[in-house]
Amino acid sequence: MKSSERRMTVYDIAKEAGVSASTVSRVLTGNGPVNEQKKELVLKILEKHEFRPSSVARSLKARRSRSVGFIVPDITNPFFSSMFLEVETRLAVAGYTVILCNSESRRERELEILQMLMEKEVEVIVLTGGIVDDLFPQPKMLRDIEKINHRVPIMTLSKFPGVRCTQAYSDEKQGVFDIVRHFHEEGHRKIGMIGGQMDVRQAFERKIYLLEAVNQYGMECRSNWLVEEGFSMQGGTRAMEKLLSLPERPSAVFAYNDVVAVGALSVIEKHGLKLGRELALAGMDGISLTESIYPGITTVAVDYAAFSDYVVEFVMNQGKGEQYKEDRVFPMHLICRGTTNVNRDAVHPVR
Amino acid sequence: MKSSERRMTVYDIAKEAGVSASTVSRVLTGNGPVNEQKKELVLKILEKHEFRPSSVARSLKARRSRSVGFIVPDITNPFFSSMFLEVETRLAVAGYTVILCNSESRRERELEILQMLMEKEVEVIVLTGGIVDDLFPQPKMLRDIEKINHRVPIMTLSKFPGVRCTQAYSDEKQGVFDIVRHFHEEGHRKIGMIGGQMDVRQAFERKIYLLEAVNQYGMECRSNWLVEEGFSMQGGTRAMEKLLSLPERPSAVFAYNDVVAVGALSVIEKHGLKLGRELALAGMDGISLTESIYPGITTVAVDYAAFSDYVVEFVMNQGKGEQYKEDRVFPMHLICRGTTNVNRDAVHPVR
DNA sequence: CAATAAAATGAAATCGATTTCAATAAAACG
DNA sequence: CGTTTTATTGAAATCGATTTCATTTTATTG
Numbered sequence: 001m002k003s004s005e006r007r008m009t010v011y012d013i014a015k016e017a018g019v020s021a022s023t024v025s026r027v028l029t030g031n032g033p034v035n036e037q038k039k040e041l042v043l044k045i046l047e048k049h050e051f052r053p054s055s056v057a058r059s060l061k062a063r064r065s066r067s068v069g070f071i072v073p074d075i076t077n078p079f080f081s082s083m084f085l086e087v088e089t090r091l092a093v094a095g096y097t098v099i100l101c102n103s104e105s106r107r108e109r110e111l112e113i114l115q116m117l118m119e120k121e122v123e124v125i126v127l128t129g130g131i132v133d134d135l136f137p138q139p140k141m142l143r144d145i146e147k148i149n150h151r152v153p154i155m156t157l158s159k160f161p162g163v164r165c166t167q168a169y170s171d172e173k174q175g176v177f178d179i180v181r182h183f184h185e186e187g188h189r190k191i192g193m194i195g196g197q198m199d200v201r202q203a204f205e206r207k208i209y210l211l212e213a214v215n216q217y218g219m220e221c222r223s224n225w226l227v228e229e230g231f232s233m234q235g236g237t238r239a240m241e242k243l244l245s246l247p248e249r250p251s252a253v254f255a256y257n258d259v260v261a262v263g264a265l266s267v268i269e270k271h272g273l274k275l276g277r278e279l280a281l282a283g284m285d286g287i288s289l290t291e292s293i294y295p296g297i298t299t300v301a302v303d304y305a306a307f308s309d310y311v312v313e314f315v316m317n318q319g320k321g322e323q324y325k326e327d328r329v330f331p332m333h334l335i336c337r338g339t340t341n342v343n344r345d346a347v348h349p350v351r
Numbered sequence: 352m353k354s355s356e357r358r359m360t361v362y363d364i365a366k367e368a369g370v371s372a373s374t375v376s377r378v379l380t381g382n383g384p385v386n387e388q389k390k391e392l393v394l395k396i397l398e399k400h401e402f403r404p405s406s407v408a409r410s411l412k413a414r415r416s417r418s419v420g421f422i423v424p425d426i427t428n429p430f431f432s433s434m435f436l437e438v439e440t441r442l443a444v445a446g447y448t449v450i451l452c453n454s455e456s457r458r459e460r461e462l463e464i465l466q467m468l469m470e471k472e473v474e475v476i477v478l479t480g481g482i483v484d485d486l487f488p489q490p491k492m493l494r495d496i497e498k499i500n501h502r503v504p505i506m507t508l509s510k511f512p513g514v515r516c517t518q519a520y521s522d523e524k525q526g527v528f529d530i531v532r533h534f535h536e537e538g539h540r541k542i543g544m545i546g547g548q549m550d551v552r553q554a555f556e557r558k559i560y561l562l563e564a565v566n567q568y569g570m571e572c573r574s575n576w577l578v579e580e581g582f583s584m585q586g587g588t589r590a591m592e593k594l595l596s597l598p599e600r601p602s603a604v605f606a607y608n609d610v611v612a613v614g615a616l617s618v619i620e621k622h623g624l625k626l627g628r629e630l631a632l633a634g635m636d637g638i639s640l641t642e643s644i645y646p647g648i649t650t651v652a653v654d655y656a657a658f659s660d661y662v663v664e665f666v667m668n669q670g671k672g673e674q675y676k677e678d679r680v681f682p683m684h685l686i687c688r689g690t691t692n693v694n695r696d697a698v699h700p701v702r
Numbered sequence: 703c704a705a706t707a708a709a710a711t712g713a714a715a716t717c718g719a720t721t722t723c724a725a726t727a728a729a730a731c732g
Numbered sequence: 733c734g735t736t737t738t739a740t741t742g743a744a745a746t747c748g749a750t751t752t753c754a755t756t757t758t759a760t761t762g
Contacts (some may be wrong), residue, residue: 007414007502009718025720031737032721050498055415055470057718059407060747063358067450067471076436076639081426088426088453092464097471099418100451102439113443119406120418120448147401151358232644266645288427291643292584294617304733360748371712376750383751384709408748411717 008051017042028053036055059121067097068315069117069125073105073231077259078287079302080128083157085310087126091315096123098217105129105200105231114148124315129159129202155314157307158202159327168310168328172202172284173209175300175332178253178280180213182298186340188252188280194239194264195256203228206284210254225250236263244271249253251279252340258283258290263298265339281339286332295338303330354509359402368393379404401471410472416576418448419666420468420476424456428610429638430581430653431479433510437659438477442666447474456480456551456582465499472503475666479508480553507663509553510656510678519661519679520569524560525633530605530633531564533649537691539603539631545615546589546607547643554579554607555562557635561605576601587614595622602630603691609634611650616690632690635683648688 010024017024019038027042034042045051059065063090068091072080088098099122103110112125117125125148146165148154154165159172183191189215194201207226214221228244230233236255243249244267255261261283265275273279277297284288286301310328361375368375371388377383378393385393396402410416418441423431439449450473454461461478468476476499496514499505505516510523534542542565547554558577565572578593580586587606599637606612612634616626624630626646627636634641637652661679 007718010719010720014742021719022721022742023740026741029720032741035740038740052466052470053720054411054472054718056407056410056472057747058720058748060405060411060718061720063747065407074436075426075432075439076429078427078429081432084451085425085427088451089455092452092467097450097452097467099448100435100439101443101448102436104440115403116443116448119403121405121407230372232638237643262640263643266643269645288584289613291619292588292614294620318575358748361750362748365712373751374710380750383711386710389710396715404750405748408717409750411719411748412750414717423754546727 007054008049010053013042013045013051017045018202028259030049033313036239065095065121065123066095067099067120067122069099069101069113069120069122071101071103071110071113071125071127072256073103075100075102077257078257078289079285082287083128083307083351086304087311090308090312094312094316096315105197107199114145118152122234123152123318125152125154126157126311127154129200153314153318155311157311159305160201160203166325168330170302170330170332172206172332173212174336175284176206176209176254177213177216178300178332179298180210180217180219180310180336181282182282182334182336182340183252183254184217184219186252186276186280188250189219190225190252191219191221192227192243192250192253193221193256194229194243194253195226195231195236195260196228197230197309198228203231221250222248231257231260233259233263236260236265237267238263240264240267244268244273249279253279253281255281255283256282258285258287258297258299259288261299261339262289262293265297275339276341284332286335289308291337295341298335298337298340300332300334306330358405359400360475361404364396364402366394368396397689400542416472416474417446418450418471420450420452420471420473420474422452422454422461422464422468422476422478426451426453428619429640430434430608430610430636433638433655434479434658435594436508436661437452437655439623439665441659445663445667447666455521456548459552465496469499469503474503474544474669476503476505477508477662478505480551504665506662508662510556511552515590517665517676519652519658519681521653521681521683523557523683524563526635526685527557527605528567529683529685530635530649531561531570533633533685533687533691534603534605534631535568535570536690537603537627537631539601540570541576541601541603542572543578543594543601544572544607545578545580545594546582547579549579549582553669554582557607572601573599573678582608582611584610584614587616588618589614591618595619595624600630603636604630604632606632606634609636609638609648609650612650612690613640613644613690616644616648626689627691637686641686642688646692649688649691650685651683651685653683657681680684 010021014021014024023034024042026034027039070084075081091098100112103113121168149165156165156167157169159169160167193207193210211221223248227239229239255264261281264281268279282298284300286299290297290299299336361372365372365375374385375393377385378390422436426432435451442449452464454464500516506521507516507518510520511518544561546559562572575597578590580590606615612632615632619626619630633649635651637650641648641650
């Protein structure tokens with residue numbers, strides 16, 4: 001098992017086959033003609049040594065790394081892991097390799113990662129839920145991402161207004177409005193929101209949308225019914241606990257995402273509140289967990305397939321033609337489940 | 352935004368600074384002495400162009416890719432995503448990049464991935480819950496992994512008996528026994544198991560352990576109380592539904608992993624069974640979800656920190672010294688929660 | 703101040719595969 | 733049979749950074 005052994009190269013193969021390295025390379029890539037017998041001989045020797053050409057050397061010459069970078073805030077969030085699974089599976093078939101990086105929703109970390117991925121010469125960087133834009137984008141940040149984008153195409157899976165890079169995102173405004181309308185139809189008039197983080201644009205925007213919707217439907221939302229506490233399950237738990245400790249509280253709560261909703265749900269159940277009637281809850285993203293726990297969590301789902309198709313298409317089309325496309329907006333769709341359905345108990349046995 | 356523009360190289364920098372490429376390289380790496388003023392000049396020019404050396408070229412010369420491959424069956428499973436998060440975060444600090452691949456628990460896919468990662472010349476391959484060994488390892492498979500291991504060190508995070516590669520895994524036998532003992536103490540005598548897949552050794556082994564434990568504690572386990580249906584939440588749901596449809600059923604169920612347990616839990620609740628009393632449930636892995644949903648799921652947890660420390664240590668020590676180490680076995684620890692605790696309702700308000 | 707040690711530097715080789723280019727051999731043609 | 737194509741081939745250049753090696757410059761010492 002000595003790793004000191006030098007790696008086999010095309011030259012070694014060439015020598016053994018009594019041909020030149022060029023010929024071996026031609027056999028390997030299929031570029032250029034090779035005498036049928038020599039080809040077979042070379043193939044036999046390649047097979048014998050189980051020779052695999054170094055893709056590092058190959059990348060250097062070809063100026064193509066056949067790899068892409070994928071940045072997520074936290075791979076532990078099922079929304080991101082599902083998205084990654086879809087994308088990775090499809091890109092793998094096409095011979096691409098995906099480098100996954102966790103940014104922890106920290107701006108410095110994100111920039112470090114972008115630098116690193118550029119050095120690695122990935123062909124595309126997919127930035128999901130990035131925060132580079134910041135809520136109030138400093139000019140520097142904007143420059144950063146555009147400069148980087150100048151060298152390696154970036155595709156963001158969330159909205160970065162004003163940044164010149166290919167963007168794909170869900171129609172979150174529509175999604176939030178769908179939820180609020182649903183709350184309204186179920187008779188709720190006092191709405192709260194949990195989850196999110198001050199400096200993340202996406203969180204900020206969803207909050208704005210909520211307020212707009214609440215306003216439009218003539219409902220109420222007090223400022224202390226907006227509890228942040230981040231994007232995690234634990235955050236959802238903390239936020240809901242804070243919310244429930246208030247003297248007066250909303251009857252319906254919109255969670256920043258499904259993960260936060262799951263964390264919040266346990267608090268509601270622990271407190272013995274009647275779901276849907278005493279306290280309704282809805283999340284966002286449409287992760288599979290929302291339908292796998294009882295009672296199902298109402299959510300607006302993103303179109304995973306559409307997203308990953310688009311990402312794969314973008315990666316595949318790199319080099320050929322345009323580098324920058326119009327924003328692509330996907331609709332979200334509301335899925336009503338137990339956490340907002342007051343008639344739930346009629347369907348399933350009473351617990 | 353023309354990407355046709357040639358990439359900047361050390362030579363371009365060198366020319367602009369009026370020095371040789373070697374000097375630029377010395378500034379870049381810190382190897383070898385450089386005149387203080389020239390150094391500053393070069394640094395200024397590097398800064399000006401935001402020059403980043405190509406790590407592809409660097410890897411070729413240095414014969415070190417500073418990247419590792421991480422193979423999981425399914426990144427959507429929180430066990431794997433948590434493990435990945437821990438490992439990636441730590442390796443990133445050390446300047447490593449991690450390529451994540453989903454094997455879907457399919458043997459051919461797994462071998463394809465191993466080949467691909469070798470070509471990419473990753474420095475280490477981490478194989479979590481791999482199936483290369485197969486339940487009854489064909490000689491070919493064994494040869495395959497050992498041949499691969501001969502070139503790039505493989506570390507497995509599950510047991511591969513007889514394969515010469517560095518292995519780290521939990522003491523699953525102890526874990527299963529802990530659970531069964533707990534079931535016994537809670538008064539259960541009829542035990543079932545859900546989840547898993549025929550040809551995956553880990554699943555097979557956990558089943559064997561369960562049967563041994565059941566036997567040791569003088570409990571009962573019928574063959575139709577062992578329902579497989581894979582490793583997913585949906586699988587857990589299906590399996591539990593099958594189990595509950597039986598005329599006679601166990602009073603305690605061990606789920607192959609926590610994800611399966613979550614899927615099963617919803618079925619139990621839907622059927623209105625009294626958790627812990629009428630039907631107890633326990634999983635394995637210790638994913639955070641088990642404590643974030645109500646009622647908490649009893650589980651035996653792996654030591655994530657120990658695992659990831661070990662992985663990082665292994666990666667860092669590559670090249671220096673040994674390539675192959677003794678198996679490392681970590682203890683698991685039982686965490687009792689609502690799904691097995693009959694007194695649960697005394698602690699929390701009645702729902 | 704001569705002699706020796708230490709510091710700086712660039713040209714060229716290197717990593718491993720691909721590709722260009724020119725040369726050769728074989729085939730086709732008139 | 734001489735000439736033009738076409739098929740094969742290998743030597744050498746290339747990708748971009750690092751490193752060795754020999755050389756020059758500067759500093760130190762007796």
